[in-house]
Amino acid sequence: MTKNTWNRRHFLAASAGMLAMPAIIRTARAANNDYDVAVLGAGLSGLNAARHLEAAGYRVVILEARHQVGGRVRSEDTLNGIQELGGQSLTSGYASMVSTAEELGLSFFSPGAGDPVLSRRGTAIHVSGKTAADRDAWSSHPANMFVGDNKTQFPWERLRNFIAAENPLQVAQDWQKPRYANQDVSLAQLLSAQGFSDAEIKLIADTNPTYGDGAHEISALMHFYNAAWIKRLIELMANGRSGSFQIVGGNQMLPKAMANALNCDIRLGFEAKRISNTAGGIIVSNPNGETVTAKSAICSLPLKALANVTIDAPISKTQRTAIKNIPYSRVHQVFFEIQKPFWEHDGLPNTFWTDTIAGRLFMSAGADGKPAYLKTWATGRQAAVLDQMPDKEAMDLLLGTIETIRPATKGVLKPRYLWSWQQEAYSGGTYAAWGPGQITGLGPSIAAPADRLFFAGEHTAKLDRGMEGAMESGERAAYEVIDRLDG
Protein backbone atom coordinates (compact mmCIF):
# COMPACT_ATOMS: atom_id res chain seq x y z
CA MET A 1 0.00 0.00 0.00
CA THR A 2 1.48 3.34 -0.93
CA LYS A 3 1.38 6.23 1.45
CA ASN A 4 -1.67 8.48 1.71
CA THR A 5 -3.86 6.30 -0.46
CA TRP A 6 -6.44 5.43 2.15
CA ASN A 7 -9.99 5.92 1.01
CA ARG A 8 -13.37 4.19 1.21
CA ARG A 9 -12.56 1.82 -1.67
CA HIS A 10 -9.49 0.74 0.23
CA PHE A 11 -11.61 0.25 3.33
CA LEU A 12 -13.96 -2.10 1.51
CA ALA A 13 -11.12 -4.04 -0.06
CA ALA A 14 -9.30 -4.32 3.25
CA SER A 15 -12.41 -5.47 5.08
CA ALA A 16 -13.16 -8.06 2.44
CA GLY A 17 -9.57 -9.29 2.67
CA MET A 18 -9.84 -9.56 6.40
CA LEU A 19 -13.01 -11.58 6.17
CA ALA A 20 -11.52 -13.87 3.56
CA MET A 21 -8.45 -14.65 5.70
CA PRO A 22 -8.66 -18.25 6.93
CA ALA A 23 -7.59 -17.21 10.39
CA ILE A 24 -6.20 -14.10 11.89
CA ILE A 25 -2.43 -14.44 11.96
CA ARG A 26 -1.64 -15.22 15.57
CA THR A 27 1.27 -13.30 17.04
CA ALA A 28 3.20 -14.53 20.00
CA ARG A 29 2.84 -12.22 22.99
CA ALA A 30 5.77 -9.89 22.86
CA ALA A 31 8.50 -10.33 25.41
CA ASN A 32 10.49 -7.38 26.73
CA ASN A 33 8.08 -4.85 25.29
CA ASP A 34 9.07 -5.95 21.82
CA TYR A 35 6.02 -4.58 20.04
CA ASP A 36 5.60 -3.25 16.54
CA VAL A 37 2.78 -0.90 17.49
CA ALA A 38 1.45 0.49 20.75
CA VAL A 39 -2.17 1.60 20.38
CA LEU A 40 -3.15 4.17 22.99
CA GLY A 41 -6.84 3.96 23.89
CA ALA A 42 -9.27 1.06 23.59
CA GLY A 43 -12.25 2.92 22.16
CA LEU A 44 -13.62 1.96 18.75
CA SER A 45 -10.82 3.77 16.91
CA GLY A 46 -7.97 2.15 18.86
CA LEU A 47 -9.55 -1.31 18.72
CA ASN A 48 -10.20 -1.04 15.00
CA ALA A 49 -6.62 0.05 14.42
CA ALA A 50 -5.40 -2.95 16.44
CA ARG A 51 -7.71 -5.27 14.51
CA HIS A 52 -6.28 -4.20 11.17
CA LEU A 53 -2.69 -4.26 12.42
CA GLU A 54 -3.03 -7.68 13.99
CA ALA A 55 -4.73 -9.05 10.89
CA ALA A 56 -1.72 -7.84 8.92
CA GLY A 57 0.62 -9.72 11.26
CA TYR A 58 1.99 -6.96 13.48
CA ARG A 59 2.71 -7.35 17.18
CA VAL A 60 0.40 -4.93 18.93
CA VAL A 61 -0.18 -3.80 22.49
CA ILE A 62 -3.19 -1.72 23.51
CA LEU A 63 -2.76 0.66 26.44
CA GLU A 64 -6.02 1.76 28.02
CA ALA A 65 -6.32 4.02 31.07
CA ARG A 66 -9.72 2.77 32.17
CA HIS A 67 -10.43 -0.71 33.46
CA GLN A 68 -12.79 -1.40 30.59
CA VAL A 69 -12.76 -1.04 26.83
CA GLY A 70 -15.17 1.05 24.77
CA GLY A 71 -14.33 4.63 25.77
CA ARG A 72 -17.25 6.82 24.78
CA VAL A 73 -19.31 3.74 23.90
CA ARG A 74 -20.53 2.78 27.34
CA SER A 75 -23.57 0.66 28.14
CA GLU A 76 -24.53 0.90 31.80
CA ASP A 77 -25.71 -2.46 33.08
CA THR A 78 -26.23 -1.63 36.76
CA LEU A 79 -29.58 0.01 35.96
CA ASN A 80 -32.85 -1.57 34.81
CA GLY A 81 -32.08 -2.81 31.30
CA ILE A 82 -29.02 -1.55 29.51
CA GLN A 83 -28.73 2.21 29.33
CA GLU A 84 -26.45 3.79 26.76
CA LEU A 85 -24.42 6.64 28.24
CA GLY A 86 -22.33 7.43 25.15
CA GLY A 87 -22.65 6.42 21.49
CA GLN A 88 -26.41 5.98 21.30
CA SER A 89 -27.33 4.53 17.95
CA LEU A 90 -26.17 3.64 14.46
CA THR A 91 -27.76 3.21 11.06
CA SER A 92 -27.26 0.78 8.20
CA GLY A 93 -25.01 3.46 6.64
CA TYR A 94 -22.40 2.67 9.33
CA ALA A 95 -20.63 0.25 6.99
CA SER A 96 -17.61 -0.53 9.14
CA MET A 97 -19.47 -0.83 12.44
CA VAL A 98 -22.26 -2.96 11.03
CA SER A 99 -19.93 -5.34 9.19
CA THR A 100 -17.61 -5.68 12.20
CA ALA A 101 -20.54 -6.33 14.54
CA GLU A 102 -22.01 -8.92 12.18
CA GLU A 103 -18.65 -10.60 11.72
CA LEU A 104 -18.35 -10.88 15.51
CA GLY A 105 -21.81 -12.45 15.80
CA LEU A 106 -23.63 -9.42 17.24
CA SER A 107 -27.12 -8.39 16.24
CA PHE A 108 -29.23 -5.26 16.32
CA PHE A 109 -32.55 -4.07 17.68
CA SER A 110 -34.64 -0.90 17.93
CA PRO A 111 -35.20 -0.09 21.60
CA GLY A 112 -38.81 0.42 22.63
CA ALA A 113 -40.09 -0.64 19.20
CA GLY A 114 -42.69 -3.01 20.64
CA ASP A 115 -43.98 -0.69 23.35
CA PRO A 116 -46.89 1.64 22.56
CA VAL A 117 -45.64 4.36 24.93
CA LEU A 118 -41.99 4.31 23.88
CA SER A 119 -42.77 4.08 20.19
CA ARG A 120 -45.14 7.03 20.33
CA ARG A 121 -43.89 9.75 18.03
CA GLY A 122 -43.99 13.48 18.70
CA THR A 123 -42.21 15.99 20.92
CA ALA A 124 -43.62 18.54 23.31
CA ILE A 125 -41.86 21.85 23.67
CA HIS A 126 -41.56 23.91 26.84
CA VAL A 127 -40.28 27.45 26.30
CA SER A 128 -40.60 30.59 28.47
CA GLY A 129 -42.52 28.63 31.09
CA LYS A 130 -45.26 27.37 28.78
CA THR A 131 -45.72 23.92 27.24
CA ALA A 132 -46.97 23.23 23.73
CA ALA A 133 -47.97 19.57 23.41
CA ASP A 134 -47.57 19.40 19.63
CA ARG A 135 -46.75 21.29 16.45
CA ASP A 136 -50.13 23.00 16.25
CA ALA A 137 -49.84 24.31 19.78
CA TRP A 138 -46.27 25.47 19.05
CA SER A 139 -47.48 27.43 16.00
CA SER A 140 -49.45 29.72 18.29
CA HIS A 141 -47.12 29.59 21.31
CA PRO A 142 -46.28 33.12 22.59
CA ALA A 143 -42.51 32.36 22.40
CA ASN A 144 -42.73 31.32 18.73
CA MET A 145 -41.06 34.27 17.03
CA PHE A 146 -40.85 32.71 13.56
CA VAL A 147 -42.70 34.34 10.72
CA GLY A 148 -45.24 32.97 8.25
CA ASP A 149 -44.86 29.28 7.33
CA ASN A 150 -41.80 29.01 9.54
CA LYS A 151 -44.09 29.14 12.57
CA THR A 152 -44.88 25.46 12.11
CA GLN A 153 -41.22 24.51 12.50
CA PHE A 154 -39.84 23.56 15.88
CA PRO A 155 -36.65 25.48 16.81
CA TRP A 156 -34.32 22.55 16.06
CA GLU A 157 -36.08 22.00 12.71
CA ARG A 158 -35.69 25.68 11.83
CA LEU A 159 -31.91 25.31 12.27
CA ARG A 160 -31.74 21.93 10.52
CA ASN A 161 -33.79 23.09 7.55
CA PHE A 162 -31.77 26.27 7.20
CA ILE A 163 -28.48 24.33 7.25
CA ALA A 164 -29.83 21.81 4.71
CA ALA A 165 -31.00 24.58 2.38
CA GLU A 166 -27.75 26.55 2.58
CA ASN A 167 -25.31 23.63 2.66
CA PRO A 168 -22.52 24.24 0.11
CA LEU A 169 -20.98 20.77 0.71
CA GLN A 170 -21.91 18.17 -1.90
CA VAL A 171 -20.31 15.44 0.21
CA ALA A 172 -19.25 15.44 3.85
CA GLN A 173 -15.60 14.63 3.10
CA ASP A 174 -15.17 18.00 1.38
CA TRP A 175 -15.47 19.79 4.71
CA GLN A 176 -11.77 20.55 5.06
CA LYS A 177 -11.31 21.71 1.46
CA PRO A 178 -9.97 25.27 1.30
CA ARG A 179 -12.81 26.37 -0.99
CA TYR A 180 -15.22 26.10 1.96
CA ALA A 181 -13.03 28.13 4.31
CA ASN A 182 -15.39 31.09 3.96
CA GLN A 183 -18.03 29.00 5.80
CA ASP A 184 -15.69 28.46 8.74
CA VAL A 185 -17.29 31.32 10.67
CA SER A 186 -19.43 31.16 13.76
CA LEU A 187 -22.93 29.80 13.30
CA ALA A 188 -24.17 33.04 14.89
CA GLN A 189 -22.39 35.07 12.21
CA LEU A 190 -23.92 32.99 9.42
CA LEU A 191 -27.42 33.13 10.87
CA SER A 192 -27.19 36.82 11.56
CA ALA A 193 -26.00 37.52 8.01
CA GLN A 194 -29.06 35.62 6.76
CA GLY A 195 -31.43 37.83 8.74
CA PHE A 196 -32.00 35.81 11.90
CA SER A 197 -32.57 38.02 14.94
CA ASP A 198 -30.53 37.59 18.13
CA ALA A 199 -33.60 36.13 19.84
CA GLU A 200 -34.06 33.58 17.05
CA ILE A 201 -30.38 32.62 17.19
CA LYS A 202 -30.67 32.13 20.94
CA LEU A 203 -33.69 29.89 20.53
CA ILE A 204 -32.54 27.74 17.61
CA ALA A 205 -28.80 27.50 18.19
CA ASP A 206 -28.01 28.39 21.82
CA THR A 207 -30.71 26.24 23.38
CA ASN A 208 -29.91 22.51 23.55
CA PRO A 209 -27.00 22.64 21.09
CA THR A 210 -25.84 19.26 19.82
CA TYR A 211 -22.44 20.70 18.99
CA GLY A 212 -20.49 23.06 21.20
CA ASP A 213 -21.80 25.53 23.72
CA GLY A 214 -23.74 27.82 21.42
CA ALA A 215 -24.02 29.69 18.15
CA HIS A 216 -21.00 31.91 18.80
CA GLU A 217 -18.70 29.05 19.75
CA ILE A 218 -19.35 26.60 16.90
CA SER A 219 -18.27 26.81 13.28
CA ALA A 220 -21.08 26.92 10.71
CA LEU A 221 -18.90 24.59 8.61
CA MET A 222 -19.16 21.93 11.33
CA HIS A 223 -22.95 22.05 10.95
CA PHE A 224 -22.66 21.80 7.16
CA TYR A 225 -20.29 18.82 7.49
CA ASN A 226 -22.63 17.03 9.87
CA ALA A 227 -25.69 17.74 7.72
CA ALA A 228 -23.95 16.43 4.57
CA TRP A 229 -22.97 13.26 6.45
CA ILE A 230 -26.50 12.67 7.74
CA LYS A 231 -27.92 13.26 4.27
CA ARG A 232 -25.66 10.53 2.92
CA LEU A 233 -26.63 8.16 5.74
CA ILE A 234 -30.28 8.65 4.92
CA GLU A 235 -29.59 7.92 1.27
CA LEU A 236 -27.63 4.80 2.23
CA MET A 237 -30.21 3.37 4.57
CA ALA A 238 -30.98 -0.16 3.54
CA ASN A 239 -34.58 -1.13 3.09
CA GLY A 240 -36.14 -3.05 5.89
CA ARG A 241 -33.97 -2.01 8.84
CA SER A 242 -35.33 0.81 10.96
CA GLY A 243 -33.79 4.26 10.79
CA SER A 244 -31.49 3.85 13.74
CA PHE A 245 -30.75 0.92 16.01
CA GLN A 246 -28.55 -0.39 18.78
CA ILE A 247 -26.56 -3.53 19.42
CA VAL A 248 -28.28 -6.29 21.37
CA GLY A 249 -26.79 -6.37 24.86
CA GLY A 250 -25.64 -2.74 24.55
CA ASN A 251 -23.46 -0.90 22.07
CA GLN A 252 -20.44 -1.60 24.26
CA MET A 253 -20.78 -5.24 23.19
CA LEU A 254 -18.99 -4.22 20.00
CA PRO A 255 -15.76 -2.91 21.56
CA LYS A 256 -15.87 -5.82 24.01
CA ALA A 257 -16.23 -8.33 21.18
CA MET A 258 -13.49 -6.60 19.19
CA ALA A 259 -11.17 -6.80 22.19
CA ASN A 260 -12.04 -10.46 22.79
CA ALA A 261 -11.31 -11.31 19.17
CA LEU A 262 -7.84 -9.77 19.37
CA ASN A 263 -4.87 -11.87 20.27
CA CYS A 264 -2.69 -8.97 21.33
CA ASP A 265 -1.92 -7.71 24.82
CA ILE A 266 -4.48 -5.27 26.16
CA ARG A 267 -3.23 -3.48 29.24
CA LEU A 268 -6.19 -2.00 31.09
CA GLY A 269 -5.47 0.61 33.76
CA PHE A 270 -2.39 1.84 31.88
CA GLU A 271 -2.66 5.64 31.69
CA ALA A 272 -0.29 7.11 29.13
CA LYS A 273 1.33 10.13 30.75
CA ARG A 274 4.25 10.66 28.38
CA ILE A 275 4.83 9.62 24.77
CA SER A 276 8.47 9.84 23.69
CA ASN A 277 9.52 9.47 20.08
CA THR A 278 13.13 8.21 20.06
CA ALA A 279 15.48 6.90 17.42
CA GLY A 280 14.84 3.38 18.72
CA GLY A 281 11.06 3.58 18.94
CA ILE A 282 8.17 5.06 20.87
CA ILE A 283 8.27 4.87 24.64
CA VAL A 284 4.98 5.27 26.47
CA SER A 285 5.18 5.88 30.22
CA ASN A 286 2.46 5.80 32.85
CA PRO A 287 2.37 7.82 36.11
CA ASN A 288 4.03 4.89 37.99
CA GLY A 289 7.05 5.10 35.74
CA GLU A 290 6.24 1.85 33.90
CA THR A 291 7.12 1.98 30.22
CA VAL A 292 6.09 0.20 27.05
CA THR A 293 8.23 0.40 23.94
CA ALA A 294 7.13 -0.17 20.36
CA LYS A 295 8.43 0.67 16.91
CA SER A 296 5.42 2.95 16.34
CA ALA A 297 2.36 4.15 18.18
CA ILE A 298 -1.17 5.16 17.33
CA CYS A 299 -2.65 7.64 19.73
CA SER A 300 -6.47 7.52 19.74
CA LEU A 301 -7.02 9.64 22.84
CA PRO A 302 -9.68 12.35 22.71
CA LEU A 303 -8.00 15.77 22.53
CA LYS A 304 -9.13 16.73 26.02
CA ALA A 305 -7.41 13.62 27.41
CA LEU A 306 -4.37 14.04 25.18
CA ALA A 307 -3.91 17.57 26.53
CA ASN A 308 -2.88 15.92 29.84
CA VAL A 309 -0.16 13.84 28.18
CA THR A 310 3.40 15.06 27.55
CA ILE A 311 4.31 14.50 23.92
CA ASP A 312 8.02 14.37 23.14
CA ALA A 313 7.62 14.02 19.39
CA PRO A 314 8.08 16.39 16.48
CA ILE A 315 4.44 17.45 16.26
CA SER A 316 3.81 20.88 14.79
CA LYS A 317 2.91 24.00 16.75
CA THR A 318 -0.48 23.97 15.00
CA GLN A 319 -1.15 20.42 16.18
CA ARG A 320 -0.23 21.38 19.74
CA THR A 321 -2.64 24.32 19.48
CA ALA A 322 -5.36 21.95 18.23
CA ILE A 323 -4.80 19.56 21.13
CA LYS A 324 -5.09 22.44 23.58
CA ASN A 325 -7.83 24.49 22.03
CA ILE A 326 -10.43 22.47 20.14
CA PRO A 327 -13.50 22.46 22.39
CA TYR A 328 -15.65 19.42 23.10
CA SER A 329 -19.43 19.30 23.27
CA ARG A 330 -21.05 18.55 26.60
CA VAL A 331 -23.81 16.19 27.69
CA HIS A 332 -25.02 15.93 31.29
CA GLN A 333 -27.51 13.09 31.85
CA VAL A 334 -29.61 12.01 34.81
CA PHE A 335 -31.77 8.89 34.83
CA PHE A 336 -34.96 9.20 36.92
CA GLU A 337 -36.67 5.92 37.70
CA ILE A 338 -40.35 5.95 36.75
CA GLN A 339 -42.49 4.60 39.58
CA LYS A 340 -45.94 5.22 38.06
CA PRO A 341 -47.15 5.74 34.49
CA PHE A 342 -47.59 9.51 34.74
CA TRP A 343 -48.28 9.82 30.99
CA GLU A 344 -51.68 8.24 31.62
CA HIS A 345 -52.59 11.40 33.53
CA ASP A 346 -51.37 14.11 31.18
CA GLY A 347 -51.33 12.36 27.80
CA LEU A 348 -48.18 14.26 26.79
CA PRO A 349 -45.42 12.85 24.51
CA ASN A 350 -42.34 11.05 25.88
CA THR A 351 -39.91 13.56 24.54
CA PHE A 352 -39.68 17.19 25.62
CA TRP A 353 -37.49 19.96 24.27
CA THR A 354 -37.16 22.70 26.88
CA ASP A 355 -35.28 25.93 27.45
CA THR A 356 -34.77 24.97 31.10
CA ILE A 357 -31.68 23.66 32.86
CA ALA A 358 -32.94 20.09 32.16
CA GLY A 359 -32.49 20.51 28.40
CA ARG A 360 -34.30 17.66 26.72
CA LEU A 361 -36.33 14.86 28.31
CA PHE A 362 -36.40 11.34 26.92
CA MET A 363 -37.84 8.06 28.11
CA SER A 364 -35.87 4.84 27.96
CA ALA A 365 -36.79 1.19 28.20
CA GLY A 366 -35.97 -1.20 31.03
CA ALA A 367 -35.18 -4.90 30.72
CA ASP A 368 -38.83 -5.68 29.91
CA GLY A 369 -38.88 -3.19 27.02
CA LYS A 370 -41.31 -0.89 28.86
CA PRO A 371 -40.64 2.69 30.06
CA ALA A 372 -38.18 2.55 32.96
CA TYR A 373 -36.47 5.94 33.06
CA LEU A 374 -37.14 9.53 32.26
CA LYS A 375 -33.76 10.93 31.31
CA THR A 376 -32.62 14.55 31.28
CA TRP A 377 -30.15 15.44 28.53
CA ALA A 378 -28.61 18.86 29.08
CA THR A 379 -26.02 20.18 26.63
CA GLY A 380 -24.01 23.36 26.09
CA ARG A 381 -24.22 26.02 28.79
CA GLN A 382 -26.97 24.20 30.66
CA ALA A 383 -24.63 21.21 31.07
CA ALA A 384 -21.79 23.54 32.11
CA VAL A 385 -23.94 24.94 34.93
CA LEU A 386 -24.96 21.46 36.13
CA ASP A 387 -21.33 20.32 36.05
CA GLN A 388 -20.48 22.98 38.65
CA MET A 389 -22.97 21.54 41.15
CA PRO A 390 -22.58 18.63 43.54
CA ASP A 391 -24.45 15.65 42.07
CA LYS A 392 -27.22 15.65 44.69
CA GLU A 393 -27.89 19.36 44.15
CA ALA A 394 -27.98 18.92 40.37
CA MET A 395 -30.37 15.96 40.63
CA ASP A 396 -32.69 17.84 43.03
CA LEU A 397 -32.73 20.87 40.76
CA LEU A 398 -33.51 18.71 37.74
CA LEU A 399 -36.25 16.81 39.55
CA GLY A 400 -37.92 20.09 40.59
CA THR A 401 -37.61 21.36 37.01
CA ILE A 402 -39.22 18.23 35.53
CA GLU A 403 -42.07 18.43 38.05
CA THR A 404 -42.70 22.05 37.06
CA ILE A 405 -42.63 21.26 33.34
CA ARG A 406 -44.71 18.12 33.73
CA PRO A 407 -46.75 18.20 36.98
CA ALA A 408 -48.00 14.63 36.44
CA THR A 409 -44.47 13.44 37.35
CA LYS A 410 -44.76 14.81 40.92
CA GLY A 411 -43.80 12.12 43.42
CA VAL A 412 -43.33 9.37 40.83
CA LEU A 413 -39.71 9.91 39.75
CA LYS A 414 -36.62 8.87 41.72
CA PRO A 415 -33.16 10.17 40.74
CA ARG A 416 -31.02 7.09 40.10
CA TYR A 417 -27.93 7.85 38.06
CA LEU A 418 -25.95 10.86 36.87
CA TRP A 419 -23.35 10.84 34.12
CA SER A 420 -21.37 13.71 32.69
CA TRP A 421 -18.82 13.05 29.94
CA GLN A 422 -17.04 16.33 30.51
CA GLN A 423 -16.30 15.34 34.10
CA GLU A 424 -14.54 12.20 32.85
CA ALA A 425 -10.81 12.98 32.56
CA TYR A 426 -10.27 10.30 29.91
CA SER A 427 -12.95 11.81 27.67
CA GLY A 428 -13.29 15.49 28.60
CA GLY A 429 -16.58 15.85 26.71
CA THR A 430 -18.63 14.10 24.10
CA TYR A 431 -17.01 14.89 20.74
CA ALA A 432 -14.94 17.61 19.11
CA ALA A 433 -16.89 20.82 18.50
CA TRP A 434 -14.80 22.78 16.03
CA GLY A 435 -14.92 26.51 16.73
CA PRO A 436 -14.99 29.28 14.11
CA GLY A 437 -11.81 29.19 11.99
CA GLN A 438 -10.55 25.95 13.54
CA ILE A 439 -11.51 23.61 10.70
CA THR A 440 -9.46 25.67 8.29
CA GLY A 441 -6.69 26.62 10.71
CA LEU A 442 -6.23 23.40 12.67
CA GLY A 443 -8.05 20.71 10.68
CA PRO A 444 -5.25 19.81 8.24
CA SER A 445 -2.76 19.16 11.11
CA ILE A 446 -5.00 17.27 13.50
CA ALA A 447 -3.95 13.79 12.38
CA ALA A 448 -0.53 14.58 10.94
CA PRO A 449 1.92 11.78 11.87
CA ALA A 450 5.02 12.86 13.79
CA ASP A 451 7.79 10.44 12.84
CA ARG A 452 6.77 7.18 14.64
CA LEU A 453 3.66 8.63 16.23
CA PHE A 454 0.30 8.41 14.43
CA PHE A 455 -3.15 9.69 15.36
CA ALA A 456 -6.65 8.23 15.32
CA GLY A 457 -9.92 9.01 17.09
CA GLU A 458 -13.28 10.47 16.20
CA HIS A 459 -11.78 13.98 15.96
CA THR A 460 -9.45 12.85 13.14
CA ALA A 461 -12.17 11.27 10.96
CA LYS A 462 -12.50 12.63 7.45
CA LEU A 463 -15.39 10.73 5.87
CA ASP A 464 -17.69 9.74 8.70
CA ARG A 465 -18.67 11.00 12.11
CA GLY A 466 -19.34 9.60 15.58
CA MET A 467 -18.75 5.88 16.12
CA GLU A 468 -18.34 5.21 12.40
CA GLY A 469 -15.85 8.08 12.19
CA ALA A 470 -13.89 6.48 15.05
CA MET A 471 -13.80 3.14 13.16
CA GLU A 472 -12.69 4.90 9.97
CA SER A 473 -9.93 6.80 11.76
CA GLY A 474 -8.52 3.62 13.35
CA GLU A 475 -8.33 1.92 10.01
CA ARG A 476 -6.71 4.90 8.34
CA ALA A 477 -4.09 5.17 11.09
CA ALA A 478 -3.38 1.42 10.93
CA TYR A 479 -2.52 1.66 7.23
CA GLU A 480 -0.39 4.74 7.80
CA VAL A 481 1.64 2.73 10.32
CA ILE A 482 1.82 -0.27 8.00
CA ASP A 483 3.19 1.99 5.29
CA ARG A 484 5.83 3.24 7.70
CA LEU A 485 6.80 -0.17 9.09
CA ASP A 486 6.91 -1.73 5.65
CA GLY A 487 9.17 1.14 4.59
Ligand SMILES: Cc1cc2nc3c(=O)[nH]c(=O)nc-3n(C[C@H](O)[C@H](O)[C@H](O)COP(=O)(O)OP(=O)(O)OC[C@H]3O[C@@H](n4cnc5c(N)ncnc54)[C@H](O)[C@@H]3O)c2cc1C
Ligand atom coordinates in the same frame (compact mmCIF):
# COMPACT_ATOMS: atom_id res chain seq x y z
C1 LIG B 1 -23.30 11.22 24.91
C2 LIG B 1 -22.76 10.75 23.58
C3 LIG B 1 -23.64 10.40 22.58
C4 LIG B 1 -23.16 9.94 21.35
N1 LIG B 1 -24.04 9.52 20.40
C5 LIG B 1 -23.57 8.98 19.26
C6 LIG B 1 -24.46 8.40 18.33
O1 LIG B 1 -25.68 8.31 18.56
N2 LIG B 1 -23.94 7.90 17.17
C7 LIG B 1 -22.61 7.94 16.91
O2 LIG B 1 -22.19 7.48 15.85
N3 LIG B 1 -21.73 8.46 17.80
C8 LIG B 1 -22.18 8.97 18.97
N4 LIG B 1 -21.31 9.45 19.89
C9 LIG B 1 -19.88 9.56 19.54
C10 LIG B 1 -19.11 8.26 19.68
O3 LIG B 1 -19.45 7.61 20.87
C11 LIG B 1 -17.62 8.59 19.65
O4 LIG B 1 -17.34 9.36 18.50
C12 LIG B 1 -16.73 7.36 19.58
O5 LIG B 1 -17.13 6.38 20.50
C13 LIG B 1 -15.30 7.81 19.87
O6 LIG B 1 -14.42 6.71 19.78
P1 LIG B 1 -12.86 6.97 19.88
O7 LIG B 1 -12.20 5.66 19.80
O8 LIG B 1 -12.46 8.02 18.94
O9 LIG B 1 -12.64 7.61 21.32
P2 LIG B 1 -12.93 6.98 22.79
O10 LIG B 1 -14.09 6.06 22.72
O11 LIG B 1 -13.02 8.14 23.68
O12 LIG B 1 -11.63 6.13 23.05
C14 LIG B 1 -10.46 6.70 23.55
C15 LIG B 1 -9.92 5.80 24.65
O13 LIG B 1 -8.72 6.37 25.15
C16 LIG B 1 -8.67 6.13 26.55
N5 LIG B 1 -7.76 7.08 27.15
C17 LIG B 1 -7.94 8.40 27.39
N6 LIG B 1 -6.85 8.93 27.96
C18 LIG B 1 -5.94 7.93 28.06
C19 LIG B 1 -4.60 7.86 28.51
N7 LIG B 1 -3.96 8.93 29.01
N8 LIG B 1 -3.95 6.67 28.44
C20 LIG B 1 -4.56 5.56 27.93
N9 LIG B 1 -5.83 5.58 27.50
C21 LIG B 1 -6.51 6.75 27.55
C22 LIG B 1 -10.11 6.32 26.99
O14 LIG B 1 -10.36 5.73 28.24
C23 LIG B 1 -10.87 5.67 25.84
O15 LIG B 1 -11.13 4.32 26.11
C24 LIG B 1 -21.77 9.88 21.13
C25 LIG B 1 -20.88 10.21 22.14
C26 LIG B 1 -21.36 10.64 23.37
C27 LIG B 1 -20.39 10.93 24.46
